[in-house]
Amino acid sequence: MLKSNCFVIVAVLIYTFLSAGFSHSSSAQAFQPSQPLTVKAAVLKNFPPHYTTDANGKPSGFAVDVLERVTQIANIQVEYIVKEDWQDVFEALKSGEADLIPDQGITERRKQWFDYSLSTEACPIGIFVLSETEGVESLDDLIGKKTAVVALNVGEAIIAKRSAIKPIVFDNVEAALLSLLSGNVDALIFPEPVIMMFAREARVDRRIKRAGSPLRTVKRGIAVRKGNITLLNRLNPAIEQFLQSKEYSRIYTKWHGEPTPFWNTFRVILAMLGFLSLTAVIMGYWRYRSMAVLNIELKKQIRLREAAEQDLKASYDTLEQKVEERTRKLKAALSEVKALSGLLPICSHCKKIRDDQGYWKQIESYIQEHSEAEFSHSICRDCAAKHYPELKIYEIMDAEDNESSD
Structure with a gap:
């Protein structure tokens, strides 16, 4: 019985409270x-x-x-x-x-x-x-x-x-x-x-x-x-x-309220994106310029190398030509030397030499034709005394040498 009465009292209090709250809220918003x-x-x-x-x-x-x-x-x-x-x-x-x-x-x-x-x-x-x-x-x-x-x-x-x-x-x-x-x-x-x-x-x-x-x-x-x-x-x-x-x-x-700051989240993100984009553009341009400069330098080096190769080739060709010319001359000289070093027919009286074609030639002419040697005509002491005794050529030369030595 006591429990039933308590329950009724609590129910009445809750109902009264809710009714009062509802009435107050209704009047507050009812205007x-x-x-x-x-x-x-x-x-x-x-x-x-x-x-x-x-x-x-x-x-x-x-x-x-x-x-x-x-x-x-x-x-x-x-x-x-x-x-x-x-x-x-x-x-x-x-x-x-x-x-x-x-x-x-x-x-x-x-x-x-x-x-x-x-x-x-x-x-x-x-x-x-x-x-x-x-x-x-x-x-x-x-x-x-x-x-x-x-x-x-x-x-x-x-x-x-x-x-x-x-x-x-x-x-x-x-x-x-x-x-x-x-x-x-x-x-x-x-x-x-x-x-x-x-x-x-x-x-x-x-x-x-x-x-x-x-x-x-x-x-x-x-x-x-x-x-x-x-x-x-x-x-x-x-x-x-x-x-x-x-x-x-x-x-x-x-x-x-406080004025909206200019640098809000959206603008900060936008500025960062702009900065990153600008950085990417600058880096791309710098890379392009670097590659362009490097490409120009490489092309220059290639041209210089090609020019050097052409000069070297020309020098090589010239040197090769000179070597061939010198070889040819050496071969010719060698062949001439070999010809002179062989058995040469010579007249026992006039001292002429017979060439390969059977012609008799003065010894100096034959040697000039078959070598690079040149001749100058002179007279030996014996021939001077025999053929030109009256000139006394060597006696005069000996006397001059003695005077100069004194």
């Missing part, structure tokens, strides 16, 4: 008004990341994405009115041309003009200077310096409380940022997400920095005409439901 409503929203043409427009004039940005999701939950249709500056946006809401402003900083001064929804984000306000500027950390450091603010922006309200700081008021943030970059002002007070988005779009974000800590953090929400409680009561439950969703985190990260 969807059945009656549709159409409103007009005044938006700024260019105030990133909150407002921006494409080439066709269609608005987008963080404020627009948030409003689209909130109004979808609240069953509200939105028509957008694009204005050039904040003054025109304010006037559109004040005059009734617009029913709301999707995203605006909530300040005490603006609460005098408009009513605001629950906050959709918090925006830090900071002092911005050039990257190389030192010595600026707070408002006290701006005394005596030219400080830029934008009309109707919270920065103007902040600096208005410091009479020692003389502000230079600009109509829009673009002009204020340009004045800071050009050195015409020393500092700029403005919401950090907006000024950094402008700087990134202009690719000058590395040229500026926030000096010190944020001056304050301003909540931002949807502004409606003063006294339009009906619209606020329709927007606030939708905002509360939307802020608890993952979609809000996705939208916030989309517009307020």
Whole structure:
């Protein structure tokens, strides 16, 4: 019996808990008004990341994405009115041309003009200077310096409380940022997400920095005409439901997250592939050039070798011809020497020699024909004494030799 009662009590508690949880979750997600409503929203043409427009004039940005999701939950249709500056946006809401402003900083001064929804984000306000500027950390450091603010922006309200700081008021943030970059002002007070988005779009974000800590953090929400409680009561439950969703985190990260680094995984892989491809091309070209140079050098060496072979062959042919000529001459001389070394018929009286053909010739003529010897005619001592005794040729020569020896 006791076990049965315990079981019943546990079952009742579980049923009660589940019923309460189901009822709570149903009420949390059940806000969807059945009656549709159409409103007009005044938006700024260019105030990133909150407002921006494409080439066709269609608005987008963080404020627009948030409003689209909130109004979808609240069953509200939105028509957008694009204005050039904040003054025109304010006037559109004040005059009734617009029913709301999707995203605006909530300040005490603006609460005098408009009513605001629950906050959709918090925006830090900071002092911005050039990257190389030192010595600026707070408002006290701006005394005596030219400080830029934008009309109707919270920065103007902040600096208005410091009479020692003389502000230079600009109509829009673009002009204020340009004045800071050009050195015409020393500092700029403005919401950090907006000024950094402008700087990134202009690719000058590395040229500026926030000096010190944020001056304050301003909540931002949807502004409606003063006294339009009906619209606020329709927007606030939708905002509360939307802020608890993952979609809000996705939208916030989309517009307020860190800028996507240029060197993401895909670009790194692409760069590596490009580097490897370029390396392969360079190596291929270097190999081609090396082979071409080597081929040229080989062809040159082949030509030189062929020329040397031709010269060697010509020299060999010439040498061979000379050897053949010398051999021929040697053979001829040898044959002549052999002819002279044989049995020669010679006249015992006139001393003529008979050749192979039977002709008798003077001995000197025969020797000249059959050898390379040449003859010069002279007279011996015996013949001189016998045939020319009166000339006394050798006696005179002997006397001259004796005189020269003395």
